[in-house]
Structures are given as C-alpha cells and as structure tokens.
Amino acid sequence: MRAIQYYGPGDIRLEEIPEPIVGPGQVKIKVAWCGICGSDLHLYHGVMQGATPSATEPHPVTNETLPIGLGHEFSGTIVELGPGVDTTRLSVGDNVTIEPVITCMQPTCPACSTHGTRNLCARSAFIGVSGRGGGLSEYVVVDQMLAHVLPPGISLEVGAMMEPLAVGWHAVKKANFKAGERALILGAGPVAILLLEVLRVFKPGWVGVSGRSKKRCQLAEQHGASAVFNVATAGVDVVSETLKATDQLGADVVFDCGGNQATMDTATAAVRRGGTIMNLAVWSTKPVVDMTTLFFKEVALANSVIYADDHPEMLEALGQGRFGDLSSLITRRIPLEDFVEKGIKALINEKDQHVKILLHP
Template identity: 70%
Template sequence: MRAMRYYGPGDIRLDNIPEPVVGLGQVKIKIAWCGICGSDLHLYHEKVLDTALNATESQPPVVMGHEFSGTIVELGPAVNASRLSVGQDVTVEPTITCMQPTCLDCSSPKTRNWCSQIKFIGVSGGGGGLSEYIVVDQMLVHPLPPAVSLEVGAMMEPLAVAWHAVKKANVSAGCSALILGAGPVGILLLKVLRAFGAGWVGVSGRSAKRCAFAQEHGASAVFDVASIGVDVLSETLLATHQRGVDVVFDCAGSQATMDTAIGAIRRGGIIVNLALWSTKPTIDMNILLIKEVVIANSMCYADDHPEMLEALAQGRFPDLQTLITRRIDFEDLVELGIMALVHEKHDHVKILVHP
C-alpha cells in the first residue's frame, strides 16, 4: 500500500509498504481522510521528536497522521461484532497507553491520557492515518453517526481535544469565556462551548480569515490582534462589566497570551492551557492568589469520544465541514499541505489529505 513516511527533518516520502495484517482484538480500516495537525508541522521540523518518539522503541521512518477517518474492512479475532462491523464508517482515538494492570492511570478510561508511557498513532510508529490502510485496537475505534461524512469524521480528534478542555473547565450554560488563539482547536473550542450553552465567548487571533471563521461560528466578539489598536484585555473586561470571564482557554502558549489570560479571568475563575510551550512563561503567583484563580492543563482526551459523538449525532456541532479549507492528495502533502500551513497558515483552518 502507499503511505507517507517521515524519515527526518524536511524528509517525507511517499512509499510502498506492506499492508498491515489484522490481529487479535484489532480492526483493519481503509483510510478515507486524514487531517494535518500543528504537531505534524513540528514533527516535520523535528521540534517534538524528543518527546514524541522517546516513549517508544520505534524510529523513523514513521507513517504519519493521527486525525483520520475510514471504513472498516476486516475484523480480527475477539473483536466485539455487536459494536463494530465491516463496512462501518469510523474515527479513531489515536492515543496508545501501556494498559498494564499495575498502571493506576490506565485503570480508568478517564485517566488513560495521564499514562507515562503514552504514545500516538502517526507519531510513535506502528502505522498512521497518512496511509491507505491501518490496523488499530478495537478500543480506539469509534463508529461515526450515520449522517456524518467521512470528511467531518477526520475532524473528530481535534474536536475531542476541545471537548475534553471544556469538560475540564466545568463549563455550564451561560458561562463566559475567552479563547486565545483562533486556530483549528480554538475555533472547535468555540463550537463545543456553544454546544454547552455558553454565554459571551470572545476569540482572539492573528488572522483576519480565521477571525472571520470564528465570527461565522458563533463568537460574541472577535479580536484580530494583528490589527493596530486592538486590546483584547480591555475589550473583554468591558464586555463583562469589568468582572472578567469565567474561563480562559490558552491555545497559543505565549507570554502575551498568559498575561492576557491572567488579566481577563474573573476572581475564582479557571485558566485552561491547551498549548505546547516553546518558552517558559513568567507568572505573577500573587495575582493568582489574590484572585483565587485555578490554572489547569488539558492534554488530548480520555474516554471523551462516545459522549462527543453522541452530541454530534444530536446536531450540536453544525457546519463543521465549512472549516475544511483544502482537500489534497498524498502527492501534494508537503507543498499544498505542510508548507501551506507554514507559509499560509492564516488562510487555512483544516487541510485534509485523501489517499
């Protein structure tokens, strides 16, 4: 089969490799679409290899891709046939953990993402979504609701990231929120907040096009910080009568966004970090103490897909397909996919690749 494999910095090749063979408790999936994630860009530039590959003995070449959907073509022995069947359209939760009886984190589905041995499909070896077929454990496979397209199905992984963060923040109907970063996860956070019945939601970003997407998908206010004179903090405080928002989601991970988060959060509020930081921020702990602010972190997802997919089936995430800004073939992955997101990232939300 054909597969896009990472060999090293700037070196991604379209290879012919053997099709994977289904094993005990495994499911074979024919890939339909695979999204390009920001972590794929980091992988391309070798910025996260030390953390991504150290948890596994696998070394490049690695089949890339972890945001994908497809159709089941084969079930291995001992697969639960009452839940999964050949011909079923599915999405995959791409985290692999040790699942050892002695691992307290793996003892509960809701804490599996805390496992110290966590690995990722499409990063840590063992197959990826940028291939024609993949074999994965049945517990990672989730059926798509009948009316959901395979294109939208490829967006379930980043949607689950947003869902997990909103659940982490204990968002309830009427909550006010500020999202710092109008990239794919930021806009999907907005979609999830709307599904949870949030009230005022502000979104800041550095792209007029992405800010326009945020406006179209229900933001109460949009702040294009690339424009002169835009003050996210003062505008947020004005909109909340100087009280501040109930929750801030930091998707950007910079000193500037952390400063804005601390200033914009209300007393007793919660700041949720979803970003991988390249620098260490300076945080005034005294302000956090006086305001009794909670700083939380949200990493991936854990047992979130079933509940999220049920919400999707209920129609609580309308127009997800409009966030797909480009569809490409394998051959165009680097030029029209990865490099486009490097040099034209402000023009795109989600680029999908079709094998």
C-alpha cells in the same frame, strides 16, 4: 499500499509499503481522510522529544524506529475484523473515527486503570507520530478500543476532525464549564475554533475569541463567537473589551490556545476573580506567571492534555446535531502526493489562509 513515511526532519517520502495485517482485537481501516496537525509541522522541522523514535532508538511503547507512518487525525471504513473483536460494537462497513493515543494499558498503571485518565499514562504514544502506521496511508490497523463509529449522516471528512474536536471537548469538561458562563479563547487556530464549537454545545452566555489571522477571525465569527478581537489590528485591547462585555467582572474561563507570554498575561488580566485559566497549548518557552495576581484573584490555573474517554459523549452530541457546520473549517483537500508542497508548506507559508487541510489516500 501507498503511505507517507517519516525518515526525519525534512525527509518525508511517499512510498509503497506492505499493507498491515490485522491481529487479535484489531480492526483494519481503509483510510478516507486524514488531517494535517501542528504536530506534523513540528515533525517536519524536528523530532518531537519523547513522542518520536529515532533511526536507532525505538519508541518504548511501539518498539518502532524510523521510518514511521505519519497522520493521526483520520477517519475511514472498517474492511476487516481480527479475532476477538466485539461485533456488537464494530462491524465491517462501519465508518469510524480513530482515537490515536496508545498507552500501556497495564492494570498496574494508575492512569490506564482509571476511567478518564488514560491521557496521563507516563508511557503514551500516538499512531502517526510514534509508530503503528498512520492515517496518511491507504490502510491502517488499530486496536478496537481506538475505533469509534460515526453517527449516521456524519461524513468521513468531518470524521477526520474528531481528534482535534476531542481536544476541545476534554478542555471544556475539565474546566467544569456551565451553561450561561462567559469564556474567552486566546488564539484562533484550528483547535481554538473547534473549541468554540464545543463551547456552543454547552450554551455559553458569551464567548470572545482573539487571533491574528483575518480569515481565522472571520471563521470564528461564522462559528458563533460573541466577539472577535484581531490583535494584529492596532488599538485592539482584548482585556478591556472582555471586561466591558462581562460587566467588568472578567471571563469565567479563559482558554489559552496560544501558549505564549502575551496570552498568559492577557489570561491573567481578563479572567474574573474566582475564575479559571485553562491551558491547551504546548509551550516552547517557560512562561513568567504572575502568581501574586492569580493568588489574590483566587484563580485556578489548570491544564488540559489531549483527551481521555471523551469520544463517545462527544460523538453522541454530534449525532444529535448540536454542533455547527464543521465541514466549513476544511480549507483544502489534497492527495498524498501533495502532502509536503500543498499541505505542510501551505500551513507554514499560507498559515492565515488555512484552518484544516485534509488528505485523501
């Protein structure tokens, strides 16, 4: 089969490799669509420490060395069941979305043995980042627990966006966000706009979004933001505008999807007393945190890491029609051959023009 293989930074190849063989408790997926994620951009520039193996050192969970398959935001159709698969839940022909997080699943692991905390396993890996194949291939084999059936009427294109949507769902749940509360989202990238869609499911009183891209700010407006602040425009003051919209109280929850000093400072000033700052970003630098202000405002500073057992509830909401038109966030559809030139490089050089680029193996 054809598959994108990662040999190292800047060395990504489309190759013919053997089709994977389904094993006990596994399902074989014919991949329909796979999205490009910020993690793929990081891998293009350099390895992800702890997540990516090297050519000589295997990943401790997958036991694989480079090259590995790429792609972790994907959907497809089940074409084969391995022995022991729960046929009351999964069948050949089912359209599924894949939860790509692989953990140790040992009974002695506190994270894996507790509902809702598998994302905290100290030995986490990802399909398409650490080994076990990837969504940028014609077929992939996954453990049955990682395959989730899409609700009737949901396209496989939208199914490929469930992984980043689950990131937003997990953050909103972890923030204990309640109907009528007011939120501020810092950043207007793909995760931020999908987070906006999640917040709409929870019926917010007001949601502001700040970003730097004209196109992404326009998409935030289209997807129901109460106010959008383009901070690339001179004179835009996110804090004062947020206070004005919230009766000078501030946002109940500020979701930081930017992960830089400016967003940390904005979050600290814009959150209400007794509110919550929820960080979703992986920081490349160590922030300066104004703990004195957070202390006297009694602000909870929290983090949300990917997702854990969130897909079933989220997919139920999707099937009930509680989300908007997620397909409008797809800005390009390309074949595997164009992964680097029209995928990776487009997200680097034409960042303002794209939200989600999908590939069709």
